[in-house]
Amino acid sequence: AQSVTQLDSQVPVFEEAPVELRCNYSSSVSVYLFWYVQYPNQGLQLLLKYLSGSTLVKGINGFEAEFNKSQTSFHLRKPSVHISDTAEYFCAVRRSGGSYIPTFGRGTSLIVHP
Amino acid sequence: GAGVSQTPSNKVTEKGKYVELRCDPISGHTALYWYRQSLGQGPEFLIYFQGTGAADDSGLPNDRFFAVRPEGSVSTLKIQRTERGDSAVYLCASSLSGTGNSPLHFGNGTRLTVT
Numbered sequence: 001a002q003s004v005t006q007l008d009s010q011v012p013v014f015e016e017a018p019v020e021l022r023c024n025y026s027s028s029v030s031v032y033l034f035w036y037v038q039y040p041n042q043g044l045q046l047l048l049k050y051l052s053g054s055t056l057v058k059g060i061n062g063f064e065a066e067f068n069k070s071q072t073s074f075h076l077r078k079p080s081v082h083i084s085d086t087a088e089y090f091c092a093v094r095r096s097g098g099s100y101i102p103t104f105g106r107g108t109s110l111i112v113h114p
Numbered sequence: 115g116a117g118v119s120q121t122p123s124n125k126v127t128e129k130g131k132y133v134e135l136r137c138d139p140i141s142g143h144t145a146l147y148w149y150r151q152s153l154g155q156g157p158e159f160l161i162y163f164q165g166t167g168a169a170d171d172s173g174l175p176n177d178r179f180f181a182v183r184p185e186g187s188v189s190t191l192k193i194q195r196t197e198r199g200d201s202a203v204y205l206c207a208s209s210l211s212g213t214g215n216s217p218l219h220f221g222n223g224t225r226l227t228v229t
Contacts, residue, residue: 009154032214043118043205043220044157051215090156094214101147101170102218104156 002027002093006105014113015083021076021108023065023091033074034092034102035065044090050074051096061085086112116140118221120206126227127196135191135224139208146189147218148181149205157205163189164212196228 003026013019025031032051036044048059055067065076074091088109094102119138127133139146144165149157159173163183174180178196183189193200203225207218 004156006156034217036220041222043222044207044218045220046217049215049217096214100214101159101162101173103159104149106154106156 002031002095002103004091004093004103004105006091006108008108009106010109010111012111012113013081016080018079019077019081019085019110021089021091021110023074023076023105025072025074025091025093027072027093027095030096032094032096033065033067034094035059035063035074035076036090036092036104037061038088038090038107040087047076047089081110081112083112083114085110118206118208118219120204120221120224122224123222124225124227126229128229129196129198131196133193133196133226135193135204135206135226137189137191137206137208137221139187139189139206140219141187143208143210143219144186145209145212145216146183147207147209148189148191149207151203151205151223153202160191160204162212169212193226196226198228201226201228 005024034049035047050067058064088107091105092102121136146163148160162170166186178194181191203223205223207220209216
């Protein structure tokens with residue numbers, strides 16, 4: 001079985017500041033990793049994904065994440081946030097190969113202040 | 115193109131009643147997932163369909179919950195004898211295939227409130 005830990009339930013930052021949202025996972029086998037964003041009253045949208053290859057993955061809206069196998073982490077970063085980035089962010093892990101169900105973390109609420 | 119559509123967007127029902135939640139996936143997507151999201155929590159897996167069959171229903175909490183996808187497209191999540199603890203946002207997602215590298219596309223969810 002796999003699991004995802006998002007230690008920070010809330011991350012407040014000021015506009016134009018950098019931000020990092022942390023995600024650690026646990027799995028005994030190879031995994032795919034995903035970050036989703038959920039704006040108020042909307043469904044989850046895919047931000048970025050790591051399947052294989054380069055450990056630095058770039059996504060939409062200027063976000064990027066780095067896969068670190070030794071630390072079993074997949075932290076999400078953005079060098080300069082906007083008010084519009086205020087949302088809930090979810091990290092998800094899925095076993096590679098075959099049809100496996102994605103497991104989601106509990107989410108991190110990013111709050112961008114002017 | 116059209117995304118995943120869920121109806122109704124909101125549903126208020128009384129304890130003990132029966133409810134049906136509908137999901138219309140992206141055309142051509144063979145895999146369909148139901149998740150439940152409680153306040154302050156991440157999505158919790160309920161059931162996964164590959165085509166018409168339920169490939170994994172291990173997340174259904176008890177036998178009051180049931181889901182169907184008779185023609186391999188639209189799916190309905192059915193909850194009998196609803197309880198206040200069933201109140202949550204029910205999310206539906208579809209993907210092109212059920213393999214791990216195929217990302218999920220989510221609907222906006224149905225907010226179920228059991229009074």
